[in-house]
Amino acid sequence: MDLSITVNGMKFPNPFLLGSGPPGTNARVLAKSFEAGWGGAVAKTVSLESAKVVNVVPRYGKLRSRSTGEVIGFENIELISDRPIDVWLDEFRQVKKEYPNNILIASIMEEYEKSRWQELTRMVQDTGVDAFELNFSCPHGMTERKMGSEMGEHPDLTEEVTSWVTEVSKIPVWAKMTPNITNIREPALAAVGGGASGISAINTILSVIGVDLDTLRPMPTVEGHAVPGGYSAQAVRPIALRMVSQLALGLPDKVSVSGIGGIENSHDALEFFLLGASTVQICTGVMLQGVKMVDELKEGVEKFMVDKGFNSVEEIVGKSLPYFSTHMDLVQKMKAAKRMKAGEASRDNEWAQKDITEKTAELTSN
């Protein structure tokens, strides 16, 4: 089955992309993922001066299910790429030459200075990459240099910096949003105002993964100390789904949405397509399962398309959006369906009559 989709003029062999991070951290891993069947990749974020990027160890922390031990949440305090830009430029060229049909997106980030952003944009686009993703969203470390989410949290900066890039870019520009804001539409619309043709969402959610009760130190602990970091993996998916749906409903039609956050299998990816994403990106899922997970992504989406009678991925995109409504409207619809008795029977006074856990189960949909 044909899983290809054309977004902002780029033909993706399939809608599955590596999200920016360790899975796209050099040419070798990018090549490995394209060999494995990924449609595209957003490479690890690059900047002009890698010497300023110094990582710490450990830099990851996990939240596990109490019952099964499965990883449900993941925190990182990793910075952007610490590899020199010249090396990256060679590797972008090499990857594009070897895999011309896969979509290679360069993620870029710089300090708040027009000349730096434009220099980086020019250098990177000369390598032949297919698009840019502007990292306005890394919530830790880079913010101390006023980069990353320091820009994405301020719509005026988001718009200004996006316009610096689109002024010199000849390829599509996506802007990657931070979820650490109140209304995701504001910075997204600002990026569109600056000329972005796509919005990627979400980057990680600012978090503290836990506290070691022996040492009393917050984690991940580096030389006895810690900083809050970015939360990812399946625990963030509901928040990402909500934000993607708000973007899909609130942005002009021509603006594409790339869905990111907690995707681990085809079921998760389909939820993002149904809520308006035309591509999906996966970072932590690949770190935990390996690049081969793309096999299940493809098989699962193909099976869904056959079962439901969809002929292309494009047909799935946004299919569930019309079912969002308002609370008042849900009440009206229950009235119309003559189901008000169910509502009455669940009024707050009724809670004392049953065990609270039973009452909770009674009111739960899945």
Ligand SMILES: Cc1cc2nc3c(=O)[nH]c(=O)nc-3n(C[C@H](O)[C@H](O)[C@H](O)COP(=O)(O)O)c2cc1C
């Ligand atoms: C270890 C790690 C490093 C990351 N590095 C970057 C980065 O350099 N640039 C970027 O835009 N996002 C980065 N991200 C964020 C991811 O691309 C993604 O937006 C986020 O993790 C949510 O998706 P996921 O649950 O599939 O990981 C990183 C995430 C992790 C876990």
